[in-house]
Amino acid sequence: MAEPELTTEAFETARERGEARLRGPRAEAAHYDAGRDRVILRLTTGIEIGFAPRDAEGLQGAKPEDLSEIEIDALGLGIHFPRLDADLYLPALLDGVLGSPGWMAARLGAAGGKARGGAKAAAARANGRRGGRPRKAAAG
Structure with a gap:
């Protein structure tokens, strides 16, 4: 069954209905x-x-x-x-x-990584006392 042709008048009527429904x-x-x-x-x-x-x-x-x-x-x-x-x-x-969710997450992560404060410094010191960040295992 063929689709009816969309006329300019029908399009304008639909556009006006859509505009009337927009809120905010x-x-x-x-x-x-x-x-x-x-x-x-x-x-x-x-x-x-x-x-x-x-x-x-x-x-x-x-x-x-x-x-x-x-x-x-x-x-x-x-x-x-x-x-x-x-x-x-x-x-x-x-x-x-x-921005997109991925872009926003990257921005927030970058901001968190740049954060300086007592809690972050204390965590870094505690991690250092335990030997620091573990080395990555070599791929084998």
């Missing part, structure tokens, strides 16, 4: 503020949020000219950086998630 804030504008090194998003609620590009997956190390062009996708739910071919999902950004 959506992005309506975005720009890069080079002076503050922040990507700024204006939401449909009137609130503006900003984040440093180095903190978002796909944007770390980007040059200001790479961030100068930002597109709002998916009815305000997606943020696209065409010069970097990078995408961010607004609901995740609002939850503080600036």
